[in-house]
């Protein structure tokens with residue numbers, strides 16, 4: 001393996017030959033050790049900014065920005081997530097109002113609660129924790145959220161805004177991923193981005209946000225033929241699958257940016273981290289990468305909603 005002597009753009013490196021001439025190395029010859037994307041630091045910056053804006057809002061409006069949370073059923077992970085979100089509200093200077101419904105709640109009961117929160121002028125943002133129990137029609141519940149309070153970006157209106165590049169709230173994890181790319185100076189324009197996963201809350205919207213920033217986007221999913229081949233062409237890889245280490249390190253193009261949104265038992269992501277870090281230019285760890293930015297975006301968007309509703313900016 002030749003010594004790396006110079007970096008030429010993102011994907012090309014050069015070595016000095018015996019003849020003293022510079023030659024470009026092929027992708028296979030390059031061994032890069034990635035810089036690690038610090039999601040906790042990026043989230044802290046978003047939260048500090050949010051805290052300042054929340055305090056300014058409180059001074060002008062006479063009350064704190066308020067996030068209402070709705071938790072249906074007994075799923076322990078959902079309880080943990082909602083607790084984390086309400087605790088974080090407190091530390092950043094937001095009010096949170098928690099609402100709980102039983103495991104046997106009907107769609108009508110959940111929709112009625114959400115519709116009431118949508119009318120409540122003291123509530124700025126609404127978060128309905130999902131998944132909900134099987135008997136509840138999640139889509140009907142989400143659509144009861146007024147788009148101006150949809151700080152989790154789950155309504156059809158928010159989805160359309162992301163697709164059209166219009167003003168609206170982003171889904172929080174995709175929004176957090178865009179913050180990570182921006183914080184590390186990754187401009188998606190003209191880059192080949194491959195998104196593995198196409199869920200409505202994560203895979204699809206992150207692809208739309210990348211497209212809005214002029215990336216050339218390919219979606220992969222469980223029926224994709226030749227996943228390794230498609231991933232190996234990506235300048236930016238975003239994984240949103242939920243299968244431990246599905247994406248092998250040797251599929252990653254040298255110099256690529258790897259964003260792993262997957263979270264699997266044992267603190268393992270969707271990407272084979274150590275091997276991928278040998279080839280990538282930038283990579284998110286799991287945990288400490290994408291995860292922390294999700295709550296930060298939720299709170300920032302709650303303050304956005306409060307400011308818009310009260311014409312405070």
Ligand code: NAP
Nearest residue numbers: 173197198199202221222240241242261262263290291294
């Ligand atoms: P999901 O709704 O289950 O979607 C998973 C996606 O992965 C689907 O589109 C599925 O394809 C695709 N997939 C499954 N097996 C595949 C395979 N072998 N090859 C290629 N694609 C495959 O999951 P999600 O809600 O989007 O969540 C995905 C992951 O992100 C999970 O680990 C979750 O815990 C994590 N997550 C993290 C955060 C955060 O804040 N960091 C937030 C949300 C979710 P089909 O569409 O063909 O079935």
